[in-house]
Amino acid sequence: MRALEVHNLRKEFVRREGRSRRRVPALGGVSFVVERGECVAILGPNGSGKSTLVRLLSTLLLPDGGSATVFGHDAERETRAVRKLINRVSVEASFFKKMSAVENLSYAARFYGLRGSETREQIPEILTRVGFPEDRRAEPMENLSRGMQQKVALARALLTSPILLLLDEPTTGLDPRSKQEVQEFIREVRGEHDATVLLCTHDLAEAEGLADRVGILDGGSLLCLEPAAELKVRYGAETLEEAFFTASGHAFEKGEDGEKA
Amino acid sequence: MSLALRHELVGLGGVIERNIYLVKRYIWWDIAFFLWTVANTLTIVFIAKGIPAVGGKIDVQRVTTILLVGAVIWAYLGIIFEILTETVAWERWEGTIEYTFMAPLSRPVHLLGMGLFAIVYGVVRAVLLFGVVAAFFGLHLPNADYGAALVLLIVASISFIGIGMMTAVLPLISPEKGTQLGFVAQGLLLVVSGVYYPVSVLPTWMEWLAKISPATYALRGCRKAILEGAGVISLWAEIWPLLVIGAVSVPLGLWVFRTGERYAKKHGKLKRSG
16 A cells, blocks of 8 residues: 555645635645655755645645545545554744643643553653653753754654655754754664654755755645656756756745745 | 554644743733733622612622632633634644644644633632722622532533534634634624523523523533522532433534535635734
């Protein structure tokens, strides 16, 4: 069974402009397949539709058309089944800021059916694995650096043993060392957990370094999805940035927004 | 116990656990808010002392108790509404909303967890508030049946939670104005329910609204229990309407919330601020 099958997935948002409203396409008929155990990177600048894609797969948005299935379960109609199989790390550190790392992980694990007797040992173990210092576990999240918070976000996602991990710019805004640590951990997770990873990023080197295949998403359209080496050959490019330029017709930095990506 | 039921119960525990952590972390804010509520209640209850001072003739002890019960129930209802509205509003502010709504936790269990916590937290605060203000005024209530008043408050809470679910969805539909609209709903509910006066003084059309407001029966029943010592059985005239309103408002509240959640998912509003 395929981990992810996305067929002609479409989403538009309404944008207010003064008194009038305009429909802005965020994702326009995207189709692709991810095999079990694969790591696929979706590369695109801000506003290209990456976050919309992740939020559709996370059951937080309803599509305007098309379908997405996660291990055979429809993301629109079988939300409970899909939610049990996935978890997510996004660019924002989304935690109750006054609560500690352990408290945030503890209640979040309950939402996935994990009892206190199960998480009492699992939480310290997983925090150790992501390199989170033991003496800071009881500190409010607001006292932690972005890098530290992102490690807790990874721990939260892994605690629920997802078989599809959705990573939405997980290293954006991190210092080089934290970025490298998070990327190392993603490699480790793939190796040890049999997890399928969908990585949405605008970091070209990250996409090339972590993913089996790289897709270019631009203006809500998926232009291609192949191994990075084949992508470069196809577009006669030496780098992914060049490949992006050839595929999209504009430089990578361009950002056009439907909904905030 | 089936695996699915166990999963839901663990999730329910998670909602309550999270709220306990929040109370613990914001304890000084809670204490400050409680002191503000005490001060606010005192200003209302002092009205009973003030009427004779300006020439009015009233049974001060009785009016003091009537006002106190009104103020305590106002505060209690405020807590229930606030906690349920926070189901969305606080999570949006903290940025956790997407993680909570993508978790495999059924929405009824999620909202029930918030409601259960709100009842326990609200009852503790209401009891403390009543005790502090009653002690301040030296109220002597030998006939009061506090147990019956508590039972009535808990029965009324079923309806309050149903209505709270409907207002909780407002911040989901309108991130900018939703919370304020929740306060408007709470205020309107109390205006028609006789919070500091008998509903008979209201215009006829408001009296009709009072009949479908659970707060009307909660206020009347609690006053009977505390002033006249009415027991649970003799409060049946207040309890059965509360059960009927609860039986309607909870499923209706769940339906409204689900419909609002679907709208938010359709229009991209189920997301953190910004």
